[in-house]
Amino acid sequence: xxxxxxxxxxxxxxxxxxxxxxxxxxxxxxxxxxxxxxxxxxxxxxxxxxxxxxxxxxxxxxxxxxxxxxxxxxxxxxxxxxxxxxxxxxxxxxxxxxxxxxxxxxxxxxxxxxxxxxxxxxxxxxxxxxxxxxxxxxxxxxxxxxxxxxxxxxxxxxxxxxxxxxxxxxxxxxxxxxxxxxxxxxxxxxxxxxxxxxxxxxxxxxxxxxxxxxxxxxxxxxxxxxxxxxxxxxxxxxxxxxxxxxxxxxxxxxxxxxxxxxxxxxxxxxxxxxxxxxxxxxxxxxxxxxxxxxxxxxxxxxxxxxxxxxxxxxxxxxxxxxxxxxxxxxxxxxxxxxxxxxxxxxxxxxxxxxxxxxxxxxxxxxxxxxxxxxxxxxxxxxxxxxxxxxxxxxxxxxxxxxxxxxxxxxxxxxxxxxxxxxxxxxxxxxxxxxxxxxxxxxxxxxxxxxxxxxxxxxxxxxxxxxxxxxxxxxxxxxxxxxxxxxx
Amino acid sequence: xxxxxxxxxxxxxxxxxxxxxxxxxxxxxxxxxxxxxxxxxxxxxxxxxxxxxxxxxxxxxxxxxxxxxxxxxxxxxxxxxxxxxxx
Numbered sequence: 001x002x003x004x005x006x007x008x009x010x011x012x013x014x015x016x017x018x019x020x021x022x023x024x025x026x027x028x029x030x031x032x033x034x035x036x037x038x039x040x041x042x043x044x045x046x047x048x049x050x051x052x053x054x055x056x057x058x059x060x061x062x063x064x065x066x067x068x069x070x071x072x073x074x075x076x077x078x079x080x081x082x083x084x085x086x087x088x089x090x091x092x093x094x095x096x097x098x099x100x101x102x103x104x105x106x107x108x109x110x111x112x113x114x115x116x117x118x119x120x121x122x123x124x125x126x127x128x129x130x131x132x133x134x135x136x137x138x139x140x141x142x143x144x145x146x147x148x149x150x151x152x153x154x155x156x157x158x159x160x161x162x163x164x165x166x167x168x169x170x171x172x173x174x175x176x177x178x179x180x181x182x183x184x185x186x187x188x189x190x191x192x193x194x195x196x197x198x199x200x201x202x203x204x205x206x207x208x209x210x211x212x213x214x215x216x217x218x219x220x221x222x223x224x225x226x227x228x229x230x231x232x233x234x235x236x237x238x239x240x241x242x243x244x245x246x247x248x249x250x251x252x253x254x255x256x257x258x259x260x261x262x263x264x265x266x267x268x269x270x271x272x273x274x275x276x277x278x279x280x281x282x283x284x285x286x287x288x289x290x291x292x293x294x295x296x297x298x299x300x301x302x303x304x305x306x307x308x309x310x311x312x313x314x315x316x317x318x319x320x321x322x323x324x325x326x327x328x329x330x331x332x333x334x335x336x337x338x339x340x341x342x343x344x345x346x347x348x349x350x351x352x353x354x355x356x357x358x359x360x361x362x363x364x365x366x367x368x369x370x371x372x373x374x375x376x377x378x379x380x381x382x383x384x385x386x387x388x389x390x391x392x393x394x395x396x397x398x399x400x401x402x403x404x405x406x407x408x409x410x411x412x413x414x415x416x417x418x419x420x421x422x423x424x425x426x427x428x429x430x431x432x433x434x435x436x437x438x439x440x441x442x443x444x445x446x447x448x449x450x451x452x453x454x455x456x457x458x459x460x461x462x463x464x465x466x467x468x469x470x471x472x473x474x475x476x477x478x479x480x481x482x483x484x485x486x487x
Numbered sequence: 488x489x490x491x492x493x494x495x496x497x498x499x500x501x502x503x504x505x506x507x508x509x510x511x512x513x514x515x516x517x518x519x520x521x522x523x524x525x526x527x528x529x530x531x532x533x534x535x536x537x538x539x540x541x542x543x544x545x546x547x548x549x550x551x552x553x554x555x556x557x558x559x560x561x562x563x564x565x566x567x568x569x570x571x572x573x574x
Contacts, residue, residue, distance in 0.1 A: 028535050071507070071524040080505055081528060480528065484535060485547075 006257045007033050009483060010248055012235045013264035015043025015432075016468055017460035019218040021262050021475030023082050026225035028484055033258075034227065035250065037234025037433065041219060043264070044432050044439055044461065045468050047212050050421060053364075055306060057423070057431070058439070059211040060323055060349040060368065061094060061204035063179065064197075064469040065113060073202060074469045081476045088217045092354040094204035094322035099171045103328045105404040109171055113203030126168045136162035141201070145193045149448065155192035156185075170332035175199050175325040177334040178347050178370070180466035182298045182440035184335040191445070191464065198467050204322060206354050208362075214468070234433075238273045238456065245274075245456040260483050263451075264460035264475070267442045268297045268435055270451065298438025300336035301425035303373045305397045308419040309365030313350045316365065316416055317408050324348040326404040337374045341393045343400035346371040364418070369401040375425040375436040386426065394422050440466070449478045457482045488567040490560035496567075497559045500536045504529055515556040537563070542570060 009025050011018045014036035025032045040046055045058040064075045068086065079086050093113050100108045109125060111118035119137075123130040136159060144150070156169070163169050173187075176195040181187045207213035222229070230250075237249040238261065248256040263270040271294055314320060327345035334345070349368040352361065381389060402408070425437030434441065445464030449457040459478040460471055488496075498510055501523070508523050519525055533553060537543040543566050545553065552562035 028539055068507070072526065076507065077526070077528060080507075081532070083503065085506065476528075480531060485531060 005255060007031050009260045009262065010035060010256055010258035011262045013043055014041040014229060015264055015460060016045050016471035017475035018264040019222055020082060020472035021459055021479040022227045023218065023221045023225055024476055024479040025483060026222060026227035032227050034229040035233050035235050036229065036231050038431060039232050042211065042215050045211050047210065051419065055421060056210045059468065060347065061206050063199055063202065063204060063467045065091060065093060065203040065205035074473055078469055078472050082221060084217060089214060090207050091205035092208060092356045095320045095353045095355055097204065097323040098321055099175055099325045100404045101167065101171055101327050105326060107167065111200060115201055118200055126165055129163055129165050129168050132162040132164065140193050140196050143193045145190050150190050153189040155187045155189040158189050174327055174332050174345065178325060180440055181334065183443040184300065191466065194466055194470060206351065208356050235273060237275050240274050240276055240453055243454055245453045259455065261456045262459050262478055263456065266434055267446060267458060267462040268295045269433055270458060271295060295442050295444060297435035297442050298440055301373045301375045301428060301437035302370050302439060303341050303393060303397065303422060303424050304368060304370045305394050306421045307367040307398065307417055309367060309416045310418050311365050311416055312352050312361060313365045313367060316412065318405050320353050322350060322353040324404055326401065337372050340374055340377045340389060341397060342372045343396050346401055348401050348404065369397050371397050373425050378425045390422050390424060394420065449482065488564055490564050493560045493564040493567060494556045497556060500533055504532045513556060518554045
């Protein structure tokens, strides 16, 4: 076996978490290679080009934003660990966001990157709940959300100890679940804490040019540190022997040997790659492990509509909102829809409405809406049906979301629209390999990253640190914990 | 290597790991953790940068020797000098 097929560490997937793990390992002298099936980096947080326009895939806003001088938060840890100067990300803060509930968004809580704004909104709209809300926030601030061995608890149960009005409870869960919950209805409290801090106690920001700025920085760090990567080069099989990952077999049949393997592609997706060794006909040690049984993938996915406008959204009359989380029903129902899409709730994003500085604006207006989607019909549809479903749901999604924005006449919107695009569970699965197009992965997270095989670890979505910053911290934590700390 | 040079080596590493910290007034006899915002991830990085840049090994059981600049100098200077003598 020649040297180009032997590594200290092989990483599966060139998304945020895989790149971050790779930077750490390469920086400290490990021989590391990232294998990526797609021809572009970024994974769930990538970008694509159509008709000369670049669209971000996952990024509405980067969460976890804190201003210079604030220390000890995920963003600061990440910058230090990857030796990134915060100016390299050139982050611009959100203007303002809202949680809007009711058929026309009558109950609305505004928030910004200054938490006092959100707290005063809760006090204004829910005066009887403010003491409970403050107690909840205190519990969130003191919770150790990075412990790798925390016992799972219901977030709904803990929140209800402090917040007794179901409307406020749902208004807190809506943004938190939409920005990271792999489970339906309820989530694990540790996950809730991570997202609540990321959205409300920290905040939203974005580089002017979107997610590709962050990816460019990561790639440059990785390359400079001496990391290798092979694109259009997926891993087809992980051959197990005596409880260890023995050989990786790539899509083109090449065999790779590595002392350690970090997989960012998801838990069920990784399990599917594991095959018993060819020399040992039945590898009892693997078959006997309970985690070797297939894990359930996430049940729900999302659609997103993108409308490109010939002017800024504010010029059309839509105001300054950066993100609007909406729900029209009496309860917020975060679950796999019965129909193809559930348009009752969703998330609106105007990437234009970040504070990019004077005289700087995105060249075109962008109106994005995300709603929950049921994966099965999108996967089962024949091509023609798929295309017509896309067109039909596009207008339903946009119409539903517009109820939560200042009114704009249909004719005015049509006249300002210069292009549209939409992605579905099928699109997500095609480009990321996630079963069901489940952006947030499997409901069960493996915080310590361990798998049935001793030298195979998970990072990314199914390790359970959420969001873009969480993804990068996941790669860092797993590289540190399993490889670098062990010398 | 003198103890002062050794302290500078440690400060140089911290400056790279935590560029957002002000290192102009670090007191050598006070625990680094008590005057700078450094967490366990940062301390791991000090250890790993010592290995990467200078070939100095700090076993996990001896991490507490890196608590302050003075204790760093006491503990690391002989290691640097032993390495130089070998070299």
